[in-house]
Amino acid sequence: MKDKNDVWQGTLALMVLKTLDAMGPQHGYGIARRIEQISADRLAVNHGTLYPVLLKLEQEGSISAKWGTSENNRKAKFYILTKSGRKQLESETRHWLETTEIIARFIAARQES
């Protein structure tokens, strides 16, 4: 149970980092919307699960947070990718690609045999 959660948090963290990288400073709702859009609504998750991930990333220093005003003039907490967060994004993207490639090969190999 916990392990599954960790994996999910890890994947979600990568998505958050990528979103902030692509869109610049963004609030929690914006990040959630963006993830839904990119996944073409195939990834329907409770938005609430996002916040513990944001907290963990903030504690690790990958993102930093600041209060600001949203496009509709609402006070919201905006998250920004930090320098170390960008580095983390790069390394995790590479790692993710490698992993998926290996997994893909395994699956392909099984089909051949």
Add this chain to the structure above:
Amino acid sequence: MKPLRRAWRRFLGTFSGGRRENELAAELEAHIEMQTEDNVRLGMSPEGARRAALLKFGGVESMKERYRDQRGLPQLETLAQDVRFAVRALAKRPSFVVVSIFSLGIGIGVNATVFTWFKAVYLNPLPGVREARKLVTISAAYRNAEGYSNSYADLLYFRAHSRLFTNLFAHEMQMLALSDGKYAEMTNGGIVSGNYFNVLGTPMVLGRGFRPEEDEALDRNPVLVLGYGLWQRRFAGDPNIIGRRLELNRIPFTVIGVAAPGFIGVYGGIRQDYWVPLHMARALDSEHGDRLASGSWIQIMGRAKRGVALAAIQSELDVLSAQIRRDYRKDDREYRAVAYPLHRAQRGFHSGIFQMVEILAAAVAIILLLACLNVASLLIARATDRAREISVRLSLGASRGRIIRQLFTESVVLAALSGAAGLLIAYWTRSVPNMLSGQGIELYLNLGIDWTVIGFLFAVSFAAAVVFGLLPAIETTRLNLVDALKEGAGSVTAGRRRHFWRSSLVVGQVALSMAALVSAALFAQHLVKMLRTDLGFKPQNVLTAETDLFAAGMNESRGRVFYRSAIDQLQALPHVASAAWTTFLPMSGSGGGHRRKMEVQGYAAPDGKPLSVVVDTITPGFLRTLGIQLVAGREFEWSDEKTAAPVMIVNEAFAGLYLKSREPLGAAVRVDGTWRTIVGVHRDYYYRTPIPPPQGPSAFLPMTQDYSTHAIVVVRTKTDPSLLAVPLRQAIQGFDANLPVTGMMTMEENVGYQFIDTKIVTGTLILFADIASILAAIGLYGVLATFVNQRRSEFGVRTALGATPSDLRSMVLFQSTRLTLIGVAAGLLLSVACAQLLQSMLEGLSTSNPAIYAAGALGVAIMATLSAVVPSRTAARMDPIVALRYE
């Protein structure tokens, strides 16, 4: 890196509760409202939009909970909660807190105090020395007498033949007249081998230490390293001191360095002011010729190779001792070299204090245990009061472990407060050895409170919390919920069990305090016995002072005139009974014991070798002045001149051993080649220590025939001897202002020097035993007070049924007496065990006096009676109406 950073942020997050909580709520609210707005825009009704937004978000509260868990460290938060709760709970019981902190603070404080002493003699005994604890000292021993000095030849021999030492060095100290051209003062100089500072690793604040080659040729290198203290005191920390010329005993030396602050040499507890090379020793002391070529006067120390045990060193020394006896100590058939770890080094005060610390450690452990028992007893008493609170919490679903943890936190908070109180106590009491050592004796011990002391305090406080807190915590939570919730009914079984616990604790306290009292009394008896020993001389009303004619640059003919005229001048004073010079004062810490070769006419030594007998030199009237009884013949006269017939005086031991059944007066003895006639025999006296037998054979020579440049004047007065301090100084310096006057003290002070260790340990033990009794009294009082309190209704009923106040009082007294008697019985056994232990630690301690044990029991009984006064009066005065209404 990242996990570490996260842990740190979470640690910080633990302490920023409220603000972060509001922020989180605002952030989530913003999220949901933004979603709601979007939903409205998509055409939903406002209520529907919000519901959908909440649904999309998931459980807000469960998410917040998860968020919080990640934000801080939950365990830490619970701990902080427990601590806050504990502080609140304690604040409600100020009297309990005061009594507990009083008991525990003393208990922890005295432990910390003794720990600073332990640190001063064992853990960190020599500031400014690298790895001081690894230093090993080598002393000479003869038969059963240990702790003698070594010769320079021994140092060279060990250096050449020992394979277990990396380095060996020599040191000794000597009082020298230090002059900077303006004025001279007597100072304590260290005379050390060239590798001294290198081996010790002492840093220099200015200049450098000795180079080994500076200690290879006699008189060649008059160089000097100043101690930090003297540099500050006498030269005001002059930064240009290097290269300065100073005179020691009129011989010019050049300052080459200043040692690091704190470094005072390696003579435990004694401060040296500066150091000079060993090869300058001859120049500094005219009397003994080349002291490197002959004489045993140096201390040897060294560093053993890594991993070499003391036992291995000792067995190597045993082999080397045998070779030395064959090679060059042919006369000393009983010579043996003995290795000691630093804290048992035979010179200085460290070994004596270490022995004392060993004994006191047991005493302070008892005090701490007593304090813990007190607090445990109070906590168990509280258990009854708290039964309802605890049972409510248990029935509301708190786990027992959680409550135990919380109660234990209370104990830890209490212990921490007591630890702080203990630190204050330790701060004030750490210099007790200096105070108890007596006037005129300066002890230099490293008594600073540093991190080792603070760490020790923390450890002791926590350990105390475990000792006094766990049992009560477990006992408190052991509840029958149904019984406990019924107000007043109380749990009879729990009450009985608790009463049993508390009674046992009090019995233990009574026993421990009795053991403490008995131990202290044993020491006091030992001290009194030593102080009352008939020393063979009368130390009352005698004033002494030292001078050094060589240091003043006085030649022999003038010196002879000085010795005579000083005595004449002193004896002319109205308050002086008599006065004389000597080279050695009995029962003083240093000097004396010089052996000379002798041959007694008509006595054949068993192996045909010359005898080696202790010889001191005195002027006429010395025996009378010091009160040493002359059993036959006469004292020396001024007419026993250099040119007159050579004479000597011997003690009874000498006469008994070498002149058996012969008339000692008139017998001929050859001392260092000169035949002398015995003209007097005196009673034996205690030479150095008060441990019998007094003294082996010894002899006196007249100063007129055996000139010495270093002498001690003894003056017997008809009044308070300290009144003569000024005239005595005048008698010496009036003759020559360059003559130093040092060590001016009364003979009683001088003798007291020999009892420092025992005085300190006895004084401290008596103090500790009193503290132990007070703590035990508090414990007994607490139990009796609860006993009375819990039986209010019973007393009320009894009074209503016709019991008189004295009946009630005797009920309480019976309770007190019963506990005390059991305690005394246990205490007797414990005291006997303690006495056995102490006897094994302290030579000559007699433990057989039954009066001591009776006195201990009596002391405890008085203590018990006193602590029963108030509770028994409360019981007797109990108003039956009030007592019954109390329920």
